[in-house]
Amino acid sequence: ESAPINKDVVIIGAGPAGATLALILAKHYDIKPLVISRHKGTANTPRAHIFNQRAMEVMRDVGLEQQLSYVASAATEMQHTSWSHTLNGREYGRLWSWGNDPARRGTYEASSPCQMTDLPQSYLEPVLVKESQQLGVEYQFNTEFVSFKQTDDQVRTCIRNRESGTCSVVISKFLVGADGARSAVLDELGIPVDGCRLNDAFNVHIKADLSRYFEHRPGSLNWVLNPDAPEWSAVGNFRMVRPWNEFVVSMHPSAKEGKPFEPSSDDIRRRLYQMIGEKEVGIEILSAYKWTINDQIARSWQKGRVICIGDATHRHPPINGLGSNTYISDAFNVAWKLGYVLKGWASPRLLETLTDERKPVGDRIVRRANAGMEVHRKLWGILGLTQEARETAVQTLESDTCEGTLLRKDLRQTLELVDDEVQAIGIQMNQVYLNSRATMAELDDHPPDFSHSNELKDVFLSTFPGYHLPHLWLARDGHSPKVSTLDLAGHGYFLLLTREAGGKWLKAVETVLETRQIPIKACSIGFGCDYMDAYRGWSKICDVEDDGAVLVRPDHFVAWRCHSLQSGHVGKLQEVLGHCLGYD
Ligand code: FDA
Incomplete structure (x- = not known):
């Protein structure tokens, strides 16, 4: 065993959750975690792929939106979901999908500066890993987690290189288990998991030019309900990886003559031709693999200095495509809290808000x-x-x-x-933290009533504490490109947004900066302000007077708002920050 290595943070897992967390820590807080993964490299199969606007907003915050949109397929390639007997045969129905319904496109466009894309995990992970490595994050692949021991002020983690068998100990202030659906970290924490294992899925990754079946109905998910081979389940799906020559086909072997059916590559090829409906197509089978679909949720995301996120804490069928998107939001939530605690800007108690904020989101998506x-x-x-x-x-x-x-x-x-x-x-965008100590609502302020809205379809816009900062387009002046409210927030900073009569708030932030070493900035929106409310959206939605203020956390969620300026406002701002940072 070699001498212990010291790190601020150790992350087990280099999937979407772990790699995103590592990237944000490095980018915004100059914290360079050690990330280990038991696999030889990043995801070797496409896996999760629907990439929603909330997830892309996180990538926009770390400057990766453009790079990722080059490797992703655009929303226009995701127009439909269809059901047919074979790809070339009878179609039973189709739906507009992922914001492409002409009647609903505007809601998607109005809700975010980012677009929906189809971004397979195998294309996402290398970008996250490379970008974070360039910022100094150390990755050790082929290395597995063995055990940890935590005390009041540190965690000792034992890891093993799978090739050499060598074990090392890493001493860190925090350990994060982003180690997927069979999380050894969560197990060792002894956190119970509610729910059950659902079923095995069988995926076949292929290259085949299927453009003639999709050019007229482009779509990410194309169901083929074909009952013509009893040894295969009738339910299958051609999932686009690259339009229109790379797919992951889900096709489930059932039973043959009463015994479990283990298909050979010839069996798979025969079935693929049957599902396509013709044999005149060249098919290259890249891989065939099983994965397990679960319906499970952990009771807690954190215990002391050990945190779990991603599939480690919530696992569910891929319906709605919420999995890896939600893990990216998990990582955004954890990153600022860990960053602030490690920099000494927040109390470690801030980390206790993790379960209060993220478990309800996890519960909802699993349901x-x-x-x-x-x-x-x-x-x-x-x-x-x-x-x-x-x-x-x-x-x-x-x-x-x-x-x-x-x-x-x-x-x-x-x-x-x-x-x-x-x-x-709605389910993609409406993540709300109403029972959190990392936000603060005034006693005379009340949450908006969305009880008559559809939580799946409508986007709940509010600046009430615990809501996500609404995206609205602003303009700096007549010459510069438009700017989203989300671009003003984030990047590791708290943000105080004021309006035309908010000069005293801008000064209050300067006073805060003299006494409290936290990244906080302020700006005003409105006539003659730092940013022009060019399309009048902010004045309609902000719900504060011209001398009011909205405080936004580094993860784009509203921490607090004040309808109008009151005496003692500097002290109040200090109190609110202290509260949201876990100091009372
Ligand atoms: P993820 O599972 O991606 O990553 C876990 C990481 O932890 C990996 O880097 C792994 O090496 C590491 N790790 C695990 N145990 C470790 C240990 N003991 N020591 C060290 N490292 C360890 N979803 C979907 O929506 N559509 C789909 O088609 C598929 N297909 C699919 C196929 C396969 C084969 C799998 C495994 C999963 C899917 N999924 C999927 C699920 C989807 O991939 C999953 O929800 C997300 O990747 C979860 O992201 P995480 O970052 O939480 O974990």
């Missing part, structure tokens, strides 16, 4: 993904998953009978329910 799964099952039930059931369903659907009318109605209504998956901007 939503499972509810979405039920809708798919209903749809499969309507269309039938055996040859006989399918023939009957199709005959009924085509028939001029009462049964036909009823079944067509059922099919239409069920497809409408899938809209809650593929056009659900």
Whole structure:
């Protein structure tokens, strides 16, 4: 065993959660964690891919939005979700998807400076790793976590190089388990996990030019419900990796002559041709692999100096594409808290807000993904998953009978329910922290009432503490490009936003800076201010008077707001910051 290594932070796992956290720590706080991964490199299969606007906002904050949009497929390639018998055969239905419904496109555009993209994990991870390495983050691949021991002021983590078998001890102030669905760190913390394992999925990664089936209906997720081979489940999906020559096909071996079916590559190829509906297509099989779909959520994200994020804490079916997007938000939440604690700007108690803020988000997405799964099952039930059931369903659907009318109605209504998956901007954007000590609401301030809105489809815009800062376009002057409110926030800083009569708030921030060493800045929005409220959005949504203020945390969430200037405002701002940083 070699001499212990000292680090501020050790991160177990270089997936979307771990690599994002490492990148933000390095970029905004000059903290260079050690990241270890038991695998030889980054994800070797495409895995999670729907990349939503909230996740891209985090990437915009660290300056990676443009680079990632070059490697991602644009929203226009994600226009549809479709269901058919074979790719070249009968289509049962399709839906506009991921913000491409002409009637809803505006909501997506208005809600974020970023766009939806399709960004497979195998393209995302190398960018995150390379970028953070350039900032000094150390990655050790082929290295596994063995155990840890924490005391009041440090964590001793034992790691082992899988090639040489050599063990080392790393002493750090904090340990983060971003080690995926079978998190050894969470296990060792003894945090219980509620829920169950659902099923194994079988994915085949292929190269094949399938453009003729998709040019007229481009889409990320293309279901093929084909009951023609009893040894395979009728349910499959051609998931676009690269338009239109690289796909991950989910296709589930079921049973053959009563025994579990382990398909050979010839079996896989035969089934692929069957699902495509013709054999005149060249197919290169790159890999075939299983992965486990779970329905599980940990009871806590943190214990002392050890934190868990990502699949380590919440695991669910890929419905709504919320997994890795949510882990990127997890990482954004943890990064500023760890950064501030390590710099001595916040009390370690700030880390206790992690579970209060992120568990409700995790609970919601796990519930939503499972509810979405039920809708798919209903749809499969309507269309039938055996040859006989399918023939009957199709005959009924085509028939001029009462049964036909009823079944067509059922099919239409069920497809409408899938809209809650593929056009659900609300669940993507509405992460709200209402029971957190890292925000502070005035006693006479009240949360907005969204009880009559649709939490899956509508975006809840508010500057009430605990809400995400709404995105609105502003202008610096008549010559510069427009700027999002989100661009003013973040980058490791607290931000105090004021309006035309907020001069005293700007001075208050200067006073705070004299006494408290925290990154905080202030700016004004409005007529004659630092930023012009060019499209009048901020004045409609900010919900504070011309001399009011909104304090935003480094992760774009509102910490506090004050409707109008009161006497003792400097002391109040100090008090609020102290509270949000865990000092009372
Ligand atoms: P992630 O699992 O990505 O990363 C875990 C990291 O921890 C890895 O770097 C690993 O090496 C490391 N690690 C684990 N144990 C360790 C140990 N003991 N010591 C050291 N390092 C350790 N999702 C989806 O939406 N659609 C899909 O099609 C798929 N497909 C898919 C296929 C396969 C094969 C897998 C494994 C997963 C999927 N997923 C998926 C799920 C998706 O990939 C997953 O939700 C996210 O990657 C989770 O991101 P994390 O960063 O939390 O963990």
